[in-house]
Amino acid sequence: MIKRILTPFLIVLISLLSACSGGEKTVKEEGSSPEYTAKKFFYSVYDTKDLKEMQKYASPKMQRIIQGHGSINAVTRNMFNMQFDNVEIEVDKGRNLRETYGEKATIVLVFTGTFQGGKVSDMRTVKLEKRKGNWLVTKLMADPWAR
8 A cells, every 4th residue: 555655656756856957057046136147147158158148148338348358268367357167156145145226236146166177266246237127237346355
């Protein structure tokens, strides 16, 4: 009796767990959140290496700044001062540093990855504004601990 009930339950549980695994990096938040936009902005640089994709998540002023750099390498070196061979980006929720006031938000992102075989960790604060229903990156805050 128990075997008849337990067997279908275990089959369903195993298939659910196996469906959750995957090797592709994805951003799990919804497209209408500032967290989603901030993560997609940086993943377009470090994962897909596509300036056009990056500009989709940027304000017009930020788009001009990005265009002025001309290449992904220039953006990562000069604009972000962060370089990665591979990276994971998480929203810093532990300290509750997301601030949203109507049409403006400030998000803190934590970057963990590798560069030339060494482990690299960094943190960036991003300001976003909601324009025409979409969140756009408007400013990258200076790193207060940088030299």
